[in-house]
Amino acid sequence: GIQVEQSPPDLILQEGANSTLRCNFSDSVNNLQWFHQNPWGQLINLFYIPSGTKQNGRLSATTVATERYSLLYISSSQTTDSGVYFCAVVPGTGGFKTIFGAGTRLFVKA
Amino acid sequence: EAEVAQSPRYKITEKSQAVAFWCDPISGHATLYWYRQILGQGPELLVQFQDESVVDDSQLPKDRFSAERLKGVDSTLKIQPAELGDSAMYLCASERSTSTDTQYFGPGTRLTVL
Numbered sequence: 528g529i530q531v532e533q534s535p536p537d538l539i540l541q542e543g544a545n546s547t548l549r550c551n552f553s554d555s556v557n558n559l560q561w562f563h564q565n566p567w568g569q570l571i572n573l574f575y576i577p578s579g580t581k582q583n584g585r586l587s588a589t590t591v592a593t594e595r596y597s598l599l600y601i602s603s604s605q606t607t608d609s610g611v612y613f614c615a616v617v618p619g620t621g622g623f624k625t626i627f628g629a630g631t632r633l634f635v636k637a
Numbered sequence: 638e639a640e641v642a643q644s645p646r647y648k649i650t651e652k653s654q655a656v657a658f659w660c661d662p663i664s665g666h667a668t669l670y671w672y673r674q675i676l677g678q679g680p681e682l683l684v685q686f687q688d689e690s691v692v693d694d695s696q697l698p699k700d701r702f703s704a705e706r707l708k709g710v711d712s713t714l715k716i717q718p719a720e721l722g723d724s725a726m727y728l729c730a731s732e733r734s735t736s737t738d739t740q741y742f743g744p745g746t747r748l749t750v751l
Contacts, residue, residue, distance in 0.1 A: 570742035627679030
C-alpha cells in the first residue's frame with residue numbers, strides 16, 4: 528500500500544521563526560489533508576490540498592502531485608502553533624482508505 | 638459552528654469488560670470514520686461508513702470490535718472484551734462526501750484498559 532513519510536519527526540523553534548514541514552507519498556493520491564493536533568488531542572484540519580497552493584494567515588501549503596510531496600509552511604511561529612502536524616492521504620487507486628503519516632512534533636519556545 | 642460530538646471523553650475499564658463509544662457527526666455529512674490513535678503515532682482507520690453502509694473495515698479487529706450506524710446518522714463503536722492493548726485515543730470524524738472533502742474530527746475518547 529501507499530507509504531506516507533513526514534519530516535522532520537521533531538522540530539523546536541524560537542517564537543517568530545519560520546519552518547517548513549514535508550510530506551512524501553509513494554503513489555498517486557486523490558486527497559491530501561494537513562491537520563494540527565493540539566496538546567489536548569483535538570485534530571484540526573488546516574488544508575485540503577490534493578494539488579496546488581493555498582494560504583490561510585500565517586500558514587500555507589503546496590502539493591506537487593506529480594512529484595509526490597506536499598509542504599506546509601509556518602511563518603512567524605507562535606507558542607500556540609505547538610503540537611503535532613499530520614499529513615493524511617487517500618490513494619488514487621485501491622479504495623477510499625485514509626492513511627496518516629507519523630507526524631511532525633513541533634514545539635515553539637517563547 | 639457545527640462540530641462532531643463524541644462521548645464519553647474518558648473511559649477507564651478493566652480487561653475483559655465491554656466498552657462503547659458514541660459519535661454524532663456534523664449534520665448532513667454522509668461519511669463517518671472511526672480511527673484509533675496509539676500514543677506517539679498517527680491515527681489508524683478502523684472503519685468508514687457511507688451513510689449506513691460500511692465502505693472499509695479492513696483494519697477493524699472483528700473478533701472483538703463492532704461498529705454500527707443504523708440510521709446513517711450517529712454511530713457506536715463497541716469493544717468486547719477489552720484488552721490491555723486497546724488503550725488508545727478513539728477518534729471519530731465526518732465528511733460531506735467520501736474521500737473528496739475535508740474531514741472534521743471530534744474531541745476523541747481516551748480509553749485506558751487496566
